[in-house]
Amino acid sequence: xxxxxxxxxxxxxxxxxxxxxxxxxxxxxxxxxxxxxxxxxxxxxxxxxxxxxxxxxxxxxxxxxxxxxxxxxxxxxxxxxxxxxxxxxxxxxxxxxxxxxxxxxxxxxxxxxxxxxxxxxxxxxxxxxxxxxxxxxxxxxxxxxxxxxxxxxxxxxxxxxxxxxxxxxxxxxxxxxxxxxxxxxxxxxxxxxxxxxxxxxxxxxxxxxxxxxxxxxxxxxxxxxxxxxxxxxx
Amino acid sequence: xxxxxxxxxxxxxxxxxxxxxxxxxxxxxxxxxxxxxxxxxxxxxxxxxxxxxxxxxxxxxxxxxxxxxxxxxxxxxxxxxxxxxxxxxxxxxxxxxxxxxxxxxxxxxxxxxxxxxxxxxxxxxxxxxxxxxxxxxxxxxxxxxxxxxxxxxxxxxxxxxxxxxxxxxxxxxxxxxxxxxxxxxxxxxxxxxxxxxxxxxxxxxxxxxxxxxxxxxxxxxxxxxxxxxxxxxxxxxxxxxxxxxxxxxxxxxxxxxxxxxxxxxxxxxxx
Numbered sequence: 411x412x413x414x415x416x417x418x419x420x421x422x423x424x425x426x427x428x429x430x431x432x433x434x435x436x437x438x439x440x441x442x443x444x445x446x447x448x449x450x451x452x453x454x455x456x457x458x459x460x461x462x463x464x465x466x467x468x469x470x471x472x473x474x475x476x477x478x479x480x481x482x483x484x485x486x487x488x489x490x491x492x493x494x495x496x497x498x499x500x501x502x503x504x505x506x507x508x509x510x511x512x513x514x515x516x517x518x519x520x521x522x523x524x525x526x527x528x529x530x531x532x533x534x535x536x537x538x539x540x541x542x543x544x545x546x547x548x549x550x551x552x553x554x555x556x557x558x559x560x561x562x563x564x565x566x567x568x569x570x571x572x573x574x575x576x577x578x579x580x581x582x583x584x585x586x587x588x589x590x591x592x593x594x595x596x597x598x599x600x601x602x603x604x605x606x607x608x609x610x611x612x613x614x615x616x617x618x619x620x621x622x623x624x625x626x627x628x629x630x631x632x633x634x635x636x637x638x639x640x641x642x643x644x
Numbered sequence: 645x646x647x648x649x650x651x652x653x654x655x656x657x658x659x660x661x662x663x664x665x666x667x668x669x670x671x672x673x674x675x676x677x678x679x680x681x682x683x684x685x686x687x688x689x690x691x692x693x694x695x696x697x698x699x700x701x702x703x704x705x706x707x708x709x710x711x712x713x714x715x716x717x718x719x720x721x722x723x724x725x726x727x728x729x730x731x732x733x734x735x736x737x738x739x740x741x742x743x744x745x746x747x748x749x750x751x752x753x754x755x756x757x758x759x760x761x762x763x764x765x766x767x768x769x770x771x772x773x774x775x776x777x778x779x780x781x782x783x784x785x786x787x788x789x790x791x792x793x794x795x796x797x798x799x800x801x802x803x804x805x806x807x808x809x810x811x812x813x814x815x816x817x818x819x820x821x822x823x824x825x826x827x828x829x830x831x832x833x834x835x836x837x838x839x840x841x842x843x844x845x846x847x848x849x850x851x852x853x854x855x856x857x858x859x860x861x862x863x864x865x866x867x868x869x870x871x872x873x874x875x876x877x878x879x880x881x882x883x884x885x886x887x888x889x890x891x892x893x894x895x896x897x898x899x900x901x902x903x904x905x906x907x908x909x910x911x912x913x914x915x
Contacts, residue, residue: 413747414900415781415870415872415898415899415900416783416787416870416872417898418787419897419898421895421897421898422895422897422898426895430897433898440765442765442766443766443906444766444769444770444906447766447769447770447908447909448769448907448908448909449909450909474747474748475748476748477748482691482692482693482694482695482722483694483695484694484695485695485696485697486694486695486696486723487696488696488698490694490696490720490723491718491719491720527903530903530905531903531905534905535905536905536906536907536909537905537906538765538766538767538768538769538902538905538906539902539903539905539906540764540765540900540901540902540903541900541901541903542898542899542900542901543898543901544897544898545886545896545897545898545899545901548899548900548901549881549901552881552901552903553881557903557904557905558877558879558880558881558904559877559881559883559901559902559903559904560767560768560876560877560902560903560904561767561768561773561874561875561876561877561901561902561904562764562874562875562877562883562885562899562900562901562902563763563764563779563781563872563873563874563899563900563902564872564873564874564885564886564889564894564896564898564899565870565871565872565895565897565898565899566870566871566872566873566889566894566895566896567870567871567894568787568868568869568870569858569859569862569868569871570863570865570867570868570869571789571865571866571867571868572868574789574867574868575788575789575868576788581787584787584788585787588786589747589786589838589839590663590686590785590786590787590788590838590839591663591686591688591692591747592663593660593661593662593663593664593665593688593788594663594787594788595659595660595662595665596660596661596721596722599660599721600721603721608718609721617720617721617722620692620694620722621661621688621692621722623688623691623692623747623748624747
């Protein structure tokens with residue numbers, strides 16, 4: 411389940427620009443236990459991971475079996491079209507953890523992510539922790555936190571029928587839900603609605619976040635992308 | 645997935661949320677329908693949409709009046725007003741669609757939610773990929789294209805010709821009828837999934853050969869392929885893969901870094 415491996419930026423374009431702008435607002439830290447190896451007291455460890463994350467202002471957290479902090483609601487009424495609560499519910503994520511899963515926290519600032527990782531190292535939960543981010547930034551975080559990388563996995567981008575892929579702007583949005591649950595059509599619809607001023611960029615980002623079934627979607631980065639989409643082509 | 649025509653009011657909200665674009669408004673019925681051949685049973689519509697549970701007749705009457713008055717209602721984009729989605733009871737071989745497409749359903753072969761295995765994410769305790777080795781995750785269909793197993797088999801056959809062994813605990817491997825030749829169960833070849841991941845492990849020096857083989861066969865498949873490759877770092881955190889990948893022309897900008905914080909419980913107890 412490589413749910414955060416292939417988050418698109420122009421570094422993966424078929425014809426890459428010479429010096430693409432670095433991605434500075436998207437860092438995913440996730441934890442996973444292994445059956446029969448380090449899954450003792452698992453729920454408590456996962457909850458401790460997420461509680462530590464909340465101290466460092468994540469923009470989303472999630473449980474791969476139950477969803478993220480932005481969730482669809484099962485029972486709305488017509489007034490919700492004007493008075494809907496679209497905020498994050500971190501406590502629902504933490505309370506919903508039942509057993510084996512992957513828990514994740516998403517940050518839009520390197521400093522917050524680094525501070526969280528340093529606390530994780532000290533907490534010594536014993537479960538596997540990974541950073542999914544630009545490799546140099548993850549390596550820098552390890553060095554600054556006094557840790558040695560154990561393993562690395564590179565995203566080598568896309569091949570095959572790349573002509574079937576949507577435009578780069580849509581890809582940047584949809585690949586932030588690594589499981590592909592945010593459709594290209596929904597991303598296009600939200601881009602259009604923001605351009606038409608039918609929805610604000612933040613609100614449109616939260617609509618998309620509700621479809622990400624494990625909570626690794628970065629609504630902060632999505633908001634920035636949607637805001638920039640007001641005036642530019644893909 | 646099915647849409648109950650008694651409940652659907654053809655509001656069209658669900659059309660945009662389907663990752664496969666499999667939902668459309670049937671002009672004869674004036675109701676939304678699901679193209680069963682394109683639907684991958686990912687449940688994005690069923691689980692992702694909020695619901696209002698309104699009376700369909702009431703909503704249709706309101707919509708009709710608004711239409712006559714050329715009144716443009718600006719609804720929430722992710723609500724099914726009448727809770728019209730109805731999951732089907734999936735049978736073999738169609739049920740493989742959901743196993744590979746719905747990330748909240750654990751795959752029977754691995755017990756892991758999602759489409760692959762733990763690959764490098766738990767390598768600090770599983771040691772699946774050791775020093776001098778490379779782990780590949782070759783993913784089909786994502787982002788947003790979907791894949792038929794017939795196309796996946798083209799690549800598994802090509803990899804098998806290289807003498808590659810497939811990861812035994814991987815969901816795609818569990819569907820192989822002949823692992824030596826990379827053949828999948830013929831019954832599933834036309835099934836479409838949102839994403840499926842083939843996993844293999846090689847020696848580091850074999851990485852360029854495997855990448856070239858995938859690159860050569862990729863124009864023959866009717867979907868998109870995403871590749872990830874991993875390795876164990878040295879004692880000082882150094883890793884030998886980056887230079888090799890860049891030499892082959894691949895981006896090495898982004899990926900996962902396993903921090904090595906995992907630890908087997910027995911070791912913990914002893915320590």
